[in-house]
Amino acid sequence: MERFLDMHMYVTSALQKTDMKAVGLQLALDLLHEKEKRDLITGLKTRTNAGRPNWNKIFQIIADQKKGKVTVFYCGPPALARLLKIKCDEFGFTFRKGIF
Known part of the structure; x- marks a missing residue:
């Protein structure tokens, strides 16, 4: 599996x-x-x-695998959330963040 x-x-x-x-x-x-x-x-x-x-490297490796829809889940500081949202948009990934 x-x-x-x-x-x-x-x-x-x-x-x-x-x-x-x-x-x-x-x-x-x-x-x-x-x-x-x-x-x-x-x-x-x-x-x-x-x-x-290195987000570009990590996201490119995931994108190259072509395994279907990718969703990035994140919980943490807002500044990094903004960066990850931009990177997800660049690579066509869905971005979700949790707030506690």
């Missing part, structure tokens, strides 16, 4: 994999994820990414 939900988890305050100060930590997290098939931070199968996401 194909997945109908794809989660992308980011710790935006963490250093990215390309930052030399974080290389050791990122390598250790990658090795643990490979061995345990779970993310050390969340316990989910999806690996948590460090740093800020």
Whole structure:
């Protein structure tokens, strides 16, 4: 059965994999994820990414898969909601946000 939900988890305050100060930590997290098939931070199968996401790259990969209608669900700061709404419009995705 194909997945109908794809989660992308980011710790935006963490250093990215390309930052030399974080290389050791990122390598250790990658090795643990490979061995345990779970993310050390969340316990989910999806690996948590460090740093800020490249929305154009992520959305392009999803669009290239041509798996049908894509809906982006978001809950968080309004500034990022505005950016994601613009990106969703560019790629033809539906945007939904939750407010608590």
